[in-house]
Each structure stands twice: as structure tokens, then as C-alpha cells.
Amino acid sequence: MEVNPADIKKEIEKYQKKEGILIPLLQDIQDRYGYVPEQSIEIISEELSIFPVDIYGILTFYAQFYTTPRGEHTIKVCQGTACHVMGGKEILDYTEDKLGISERETTKDGKFSLERVACLGCCGMAPVLVVDDDFYGNLSLQEIDELIKKY
Amino acid sequence: MENKVFICMGTSGISAGAEEVEKNFETELKRHKIIDNCLIVRTGDRGLFRDVLVDIETPKLGRITYEFVKPEDVANIVESHFVNGEPIKKFLAGDDYKQFFKSQMRIVLSNCGEIDPEDIDDYLANGGYEALKIAIAMTPREVVEEVTKSQLRGRGGAGFPTGKKWEFCYDVKSDEKYVICNADEGDPGAFMDRSILEGDPQAVIEGMIIAGYAIGANNGIVYCRAEYPLAISRLEIAIEQANERGYLGNNILKSKFSFNITIKKGAGAFVCGEETALIASIEGKRGSPKQRPPFPAKEGLWGKPTIINNVETLANIRHIMVKGADWYSSIGTDDSKGTKVFALAGKVKNTGLVEIPMGTTIRELIYGSGGGMVKKRIPFKAVQIGGPSGGCLPESQLDTPIEYESLNKTGAIMGSGGFVVMDEKTCMVDMARFFQSFTVEESCGKCIPCRVGLKRMLEVLEKITEGNGKAEHIDFLQTISSSIKDTALCALGNTAPNPTLTTLKYFMDEYKSHIEDKKCVANACVDLIEFVVIEENCTKCGRCFKVCPSGAIDWKKKEYAKINNDKCIKCKACIDACDFKAIK
Numbered sequence: 089m090e091v092n093p094a095d096i097k098k099e100i101e102k103y104q105k106k107e108g109i110l111i112p113l114l115q116d117i118q119d120r121y122g123y124v125p126e127q128s129i130e131i132i133s134e135e136l137s138i139f140p141v142d143i144y145g146i147l148t149f150y151a152q153f154y155t156t157p158r159g160e161h162t163i164k165v166c167q168g169t170a171c172h173v174m175g176g177k178e179i180l181d182y183t184e185d186k187l188g189i190s191e192r193e194t195t196k197d198g199k200f201s202l203e204r205v206a207c208l209g210c211c212g213m214a215p216v217l218v219v220d221d222d223f224y225g226n227l228s229l230q231e232i233d234e235l236i237k238k239y
Numbered sequence: 240m241e242n243k244v245f246i247c248m249g250t251s252g253i254s255a256g257a258e259e260v261e262k263n264f265e266t267e268l269k270r271h272k273i274i275d276n277c278l279i280v281r282t283g284d285r286g287l288f289r290d291v292l293v294d295i296e297t298p299k300l301g302r303i304t305y306e307f308v309k310p311e312d313v314a315n316i317v318e319s320h321f322v323n324g325e326p327i328k329k330f331l332a333g334d335d336y337k338q339f340f341k342s343q344m345r346i347v348l349s350n351c352g353e354i355d356p357e358d359i360d361d362y363l364a365n366g367g368y369e370a371l372k373i374a375i376a377m378t379p380r381e382v383v384e385e386v387t388k389s390q391l392r393g394r395g396g397a398g399f400p401t402g403k404k405w406e407f408c409y410d411v412k413s414d415e416k417y418v419i420c421n422a423d424e425g426d427p428g429a430f431m432d433r434s435i436l437e438g439d440p441q442a443v444i445e446g447m448i449i450a451g452y453a454i455g456a457n458n459g460i461v462y463c464r465a466e467y468p469l470a471i472s473r474l475e476i477a478i479e480q481a482n483e484r485g486y487l488g489n490n491i492l493k494s495k496f497s498f499n500i501t502i503k504k505g506a507g508a509f510v511c512g513e514e515t516a517l518i519a520s521i522e523g524k525r526g527s528p529k530q531r532p533p534f535p536a537k538e539g540l541w542g543k544p545t546i547i548n549n550v551e552t553l554a555n556i557r558h559i560m561v562k563g564a565d566w567y568s569s570i571g572t573d574d575s576k577g578t579k580v581f582a583l584a585g586k587v588k589n590t591g592l593v594e595i596p597m598g599t600t601i602r603e604l605i606y607g608s609g610g611g612m613v614k615k616r617i618p619f620k621a622v623q624i625g626g627p628s629g630g631c632l633p634e635s636q637l638d639t640p641i642e643y644e645s646l647n648k649t650g651a652i653m654g655s656g657g658f659v660v661m662d663e664k665t666c667m668v669d670m671a672r673f674f675q676s677f678t679v680e681e682s683c684g685k686c687i688p689c690r691v692g693l694k695r696m697l698e699v700l701e702k703i704t705e706g707n708g709k710a711e712h713i714d715f716l717q718t719i720s721s722s723i724k725d726t727a728l729c730a731l732g733n734t735a736p737n738p739t740l741t742t743l744k745y746f747m748d749e750y751k752s753h754i755e756d757k758k759c760v761a762n763a764c765v766d767l768i769e770f771v772v773i774e775e776n777c778t779k780c781g782r783c784f785k786v787c788p789s790g791a792i793d794w795k796k797k798e799y800a801k802i803n804n805d806k807c808i809k810c811k812a813c814i815d816a817c818d819f820k821a822i823k
Contacts (some may be wrong), residue, residue, distance in 0.1 A: 098643045107541075110523035111506055115465070144728030149525040149683075150506035152465060160699060169623060170584035172673050178810045182788065185808065196803065206509060207427035210251050211584035211659070212288035212591045221468065223254030227810050229788040 091127040100135050121155040159194040159201035161239050166216040168207030174214040182229050245294035247352055249284030249437045250469050257291045263313035273321050278701035283438020285352025286592035287339045295320055304332040335610055339589045342607040346578050347554045348594045351438030356473050359480040364440040370557035374449045375494050382453040383409050388564035391577040393816035395549030397652050398643045407536035408454040408546045417545040418447050423461035425509035426626035426656030431580040432550035434592050436470035440477035446553030451498045459500040509681035513729050514547045516789030527685045528729035571597030585660040586613045602637035616818050617662045625654025627674045628734030630741030650741040666763035667746035668753050672700040676736035692723040704764040708754035765809050774799050775820035783813035802807035
């Protein structure tokens with residue numbers, strides 16, 4: 089994706105202080121592009137006088153950041169305790185199988201990205217899967233087929 | 240207005256279609272021209288998962304609860320309830336609903352599901368900000384003393400006395416101090432903080448303001464998981480409204496005290512629930528914990544004195560201020576005062592959030608509010624308390640009272656309140672493997688015991704669940720667990736071996752059968768399952784056939800099911816569906 093340096097600089101300028109803004113800044117950039125493009129890292133590094141390695145350190149430490157483009161829809165499969173007990177692992181395996189990708193990958197047609205999350209915090213509806221912002225609870229494997237068709 | 244409709248619209252309500260239900264109520268109330276005399280209150284979740292819960296209050300019928308309301312049912316409900324004055328029996332909340340709430344003591348959750356979290360007036364009408372008025376009329380020292388006297392302990396995990404924490408910070412002289420609300424609820428199996436933030440965000444804000452006043456801080460930060468978008472947006476609204484009304488900002492309630500709150504979104508790291516890691520994350524660094532002391536109360540955010548309290552802890556504060564420390568400490572047991580919210584989940588009939596007084600036994604919780612096991616035919620095996628830092632307890636420990644010290648003695652911990660019930664279909668070795676894989680994934684990698692030790696534990700547990708376990712593995716797990724407990728840098732590492740240690744303590748026979756007989760009695764470890772139908776047990780019901788997603792099961796009416804191993808993808812859907820242990 090083509091990154092306009094002026095856009096990145098604008099994002100940086102939104103913050104009055106330069107202290108402690110790296111994580112929210114990267115979140116903003118990810119909101120804008122869907123991932124954190126390499127080019128933006130160079131710009132941040134220069135503007136904030138931070139080594140690129142430290143920015144990569146943050147990007148790889150926190151599970152939420154991506155350095156490659158995302159699919160049109162993101163499917164998150166919950167792997168919390170309650171979901172595990174109610175068959176969350178099977179839901180993940182089956183979804184991987186259906187989409188032909190592993191977690192943290194994107195389908196070839198760019199439609200779906202798949203992720204596992206540690207807990208979505210709605211254990212009462214286990215097993216749970218989220219497509220973008222829509223929650224689907226008490227899932228069965230067959231419902232996954234329907235879900236994938238729906239998007 | 241004399242008529243009211245309360246609709247539970249937290250994350251779970253919304254996922255079940257609450258938004259559409261609300262829209263339909265609006266349309267129907269308009270159609271019957273009742274809308275001008277009816278208030279629709281969009282509340283947070285009440286705790287029990289009953290798809291869409293709706294309460295209708297009218298002068299004639301009082302307040303009546305409907306459960307499992309679907310958007311298409313709304314027209315009927317409105318017509319029958321409002322126009323004909325008769326509630327529809329089919330949707331009335333049943334015995335399970337009543338049992339769920341019967342033995343609870345709702346203090347922290349008292350507003351959840353009752354008020355509109357996006358409307359400060361609703362909070363004020365329910366006693367909101369009374370506590371702040373009381374606190375500001377006292378000296379900060381007196382506020383700290385009151386909290387100390389209440390014997391409230393941190394609800395985030397370790398149970399450190401909250402008053403002590405405040406006192407340490409109060410005693411340090413500094414030009415700047417911080418109050419951080421830890422809303423990085425990463426413990427898989429716990430969701431009370433999310434529900435409190437979604438259902439009653441002002442209570443948390445009020446707790447933070449009082450904390451700020453007590454220790455002399457002017458800035459507060461809520462560190463919230465980015466996975467909780469609804470909680471974050473309701474917090475933002477709540478902060479804005481509190482600012483407008485002068486409960487936040489400069490010269491609060493005409494005093495000299497000023498306090499502001501900002502929100503920081505977490506970026507997905509379990510370890511950031513640990514105080515020093517959380518501080519590092521707010522400072523924009525990798526969330527690696529630091530050696531303590533110095534404790535954050537002395538040197539915290541940006542090197543300034545900082546207190547970090549969990550959401551539920553802060554939500555308790557206003558009740559302590561209004562009703563007094565003596566009232567609060569009269570609830571509970573000797574070492575644990577007040578109530579605790581648990582996230583009841585897994586194989587119990589009623590799942591959801593339950594608030595009980597400390598000292599309630601585990602059994603009372605499962606068979607009281609929980610309503611017992613979901614399927615009568617499949618008995619209870621264990622309950623996991625405290626998440627990845629906690630442990631799995633068997634039937635023999637069910638009469639343990641829920642209080643900090645008693646739970647510690649069993650090998651589990653209070654933790655943040657995850658409470659997952661498991662039946663005989665859950666394998667305890669697999670459970671240990673599950674938690675170990677979680678902690679391996681979430682280890683920050685700073686200290687060797689956690690980074691390397693947990694990985695070694697996981698490898699061994701994987702071998703056992705795959706049928707390659709050896710007798711010496713048990714000794715190995717025990718030895719390495721105790722060294723990790725003794726030497727890891729932070730609480731994540733120190734407590735990570737607990738799930739393995741408790742399963743070894745209470746479910747040794749399962750480890751042995753995996754290692755010696757290569758059998759998983761729970762039929763959960765895929766590599767140890769043959770995927771064949773045991774005809775003696777098969778009732779020919781065809782349920783396995785219906786759930787199989789790959790068409791690998793042959794079945795006709797009145798015939799035994801048969802599994803075609805070429806098509807089988809080993810997903811275990813059939814095993815989960817079968818109530819008769821007919822697949823091995």
C-alpha cells in the first residue's frame with residue numbers, strides 16, 4: 089500500500105507530548121491502513137527519534153499489531169478457558185480447515201484473516217467467534233459453514 | 240414516565256440481537272401510541288445469559304422480566320402487555336432465572352442491568368456521586384483509613400489490601416501521582432470487569448476520583464483491553480458526562496481538588512495485567528515486568544508514585560464510602576470481606592456473572608446460582624478457579640469456602656474470578672496443557688524460568704496428551720514447577736505452574752492412564768481416540784450423524800452409527816454430542 093508521509097506526520101502531530109505515544113500512534117496507523125506499513129515505521133523513527141528496532145519490538149510484542157495487509161474481514165476465534173471446555177479448539181481447527189489457512193494468515197482472495205484470541209470476555213456464550221465486530225456464540229461446526237458463506 | 244422498558248444491551252445482549260429488539264420496541268410502542276409515556280432504558284448486561292432479557296414496568300403489572308426475547312416476538316409482547324394488560328407466559332423469566340439471582344448479594348453489580356450506562360442522570364438517581372461528596376468532606380487521610388478499615392482486598396488476583404496500597408502511596412511526597420485502573424482483563428474465563436464497565440462505568444470513575452483524592456493524585460488512566468470496544472466507548476461517554484457535571488476536571492464539587500481521566504487502549508498482551516508491565520505499556524514500551532521493589536506506590540508511572548487498582552476493586556469504593564467500612568467488613572469471613580464477582584462458565588446450567596458474599600462454598604455457587612450441571616447424565620469433574628494462575632479442584636474440595644486463604648490452601652487462587660466448571664468430558668491433562676500453552680504464548684520472555692521453563696513443561700504435557708508420556712515425566716513436572724514458582728520474576732511466571740500442579744495433585748490417575756495405558760478417559764485427547772462406535776452404548780439416536788460436519792458418519796433410523804475413518808477429520812463433534820459414551 090502506498091503511504092503518504094504527510095498522513096503519518098499528521099497522525100503524529102495529533103499528540104502534543106511525544107512521551108509514551110508510540111503504542112496509541114501505531115494503533116491509529118493500523119486503524120487507518122488496517123496494518124502498520126513498513127514505510128510508516130521509517131517516518132515514525134525519524135519524527136520521534138526512535139530506532140526502528142524499538143518500533144518493531146513493540147509491533148512484535150503486542151498481539152494486536154500487523155505488519156502485513158489484512159483481509160476484508162477478520163475472524164477471531166476465542167480460545168479462552170470456557171471456550172476450550174466447550175470446544176473452541178475444534179472451532180478453530182475447523183475454521184482453519186474450511187478457509188485453508190492457519191491462524192494469523194489471510195486467504196488468497198483477501199477476504200478473510202484468521203486469528204485466535206485468548207479471551208473475548210463473553211464466556212457465557214462459549215464457544216465464541218467474532219467476525220469483524222459481530223459476535224457469534226454457542227457455535228456448532230455447521231454454523232461456521234453458514235457464517236463463511238454469509239460474508 | 241410511568242411505563243418503562245429495560246433492555247439488556249451489553250456485548251452478549253447485543254450479540255443476541257438486542258439492538259433489533261430495541262428498534263422493534265420503539266416501532267411497536269409508537270404504533271400503539273404508548274411511546275410518549277414509556278421510557279426505553281438501554282442497560283448493560285444483568286449477568287445471566289438469557290439471550291435478550293427485557294424488563295417491562297407498568298403501574299398495573301409492576302415490573303416483569305421476559306427472557307429469550309427475539310426481535311419477532313416484540314409485537315406480540317407489546318400488544319399483550321401494554322394493550323391487553325396481560326404478560327405473555329411463554330417468555331416470562333422462569334425458575335432458572337430466579338435461582339440464578341436468589342443467593343446473590345449484588346453490591347458491585349447492583350446497577351448492572353438496571354441503569355442506562357450512557358446516562359449520568361440515571362446513575363445520579365441511583366445514589367451516584369454521593370460517595371464522592373462524602374469523601375471530599377473528609378480529609379484524604381480519613382478516606383485512606385476508611386478503606387483500610389473496610390479490609391477490602393484487591394480483586395484483580397493477588398488480593399493485596401487496597402487500603403494498604405493507598406496508604407503507601409499517600410505517605411510518599413511527590414508533585415505528581417497517578418491512579419491507574421487496571422481494565423486489562425486478560426484472564427481467559429473472566430469477564431466481570433467488562434460487564435461492570437459496560438453496565439456501570441460511572442461507578443469505576445467515581446472510585447478512581449476518590450482514590451485520587453485520597454492519595455493526592457490529579458491524573459487517572461484507565462488501561463483497557465482493546466478487545467472491549469463497547470466498554471471503551473461507554474467509558475468515553477461516562478468520562479465526558481462526568482466532566483460536564485463537574486465531577487471530573489478542576490475544583491471538583493467546589494473543592495481545591497482536581498482530577499482528570501484518560502483512557503489507554505491495551506494492545507493485546509496478558510502480561511500487561513501485571514502492574515509494572517502495565518506501566519511499561521502506558522509509557523509506550525514493551526510490557527515487560529520489572530523487579531519489585533521499588534513498588535509502583537513509590538516509583539510507578541513516569542517514575543511517580545502510582546496506585547493500580549482493578550475495575551471491580553474500584554467499583555466497591557463508592558459503597559464503602561456511603562455505607563461505611565463497618566458495614567462492608569461485616570460481610571464475608573475473617574480474612575476476606577465483602578463480595579466477589581465470579582464469571583460462571585463452562586458446563587453449568589446457568590452461565591454468567593454472579594456476585595456472592597465471601598465465604599460461600601464452591602458447591603453452593605455451582606449448584607445454587609449455577610443451577611448444577613448442564614447435562615444430568617454427565618457428572619461434575621472439576622472446577623477451574625483463578626484462570627492461568629489458578630487451579631482445577633475436584634469434587635472433594637467443593638465445600639471449600641470462597642475466601643483468599645482457603646482457596647490458596649487448595650492450590651487454586653481467588654484470581655480475578657474466572658470460574659469454569661468441567662464435566663467428565665474434560666481431560667485434566669489436556670486442561671493443564673491448555674493453560675501451559677497459554678502462559679507460554681503470553682510469557683514476555685524476560686526471565687529464564689518463565690520463558691524456558693514453561694516451554695519445557697508444555698513439551699512434556701504435549702507428549703503425555705499425544706500418548707508418548709513416560710513415567711519420569713511426572714517427577715519432571717513437579718520439580719520444574721517448583722523451581723519456576725520460586726524463581727520467576729513476576730506473578731505471571733510464579734503462578735503459571737498452578738494448573739499443572741493442581742491437576743497432578745487431584746487427578747494423578749488421569750496422568751497415569753495417559754502414560755501407562757495410553758488412554759484418555761475423558762475422550763478429549765485426539766491422538767488417543769480411535770473414533771469407533773461402541774455398539775453396546777449406542778442408542779441409535781443419530782445425534783452424532785447430525786452434528787458431523789464432514790459427513791463421516793453413516794446412520795439410519797434404528798441402526799447403529801458407524802464412523803468412516805477416511806472422511807473423519809477428528810473434530811470430536813460426535814463425541815461432544817453423544818451423551819452415552821458410545822464413541823471411543
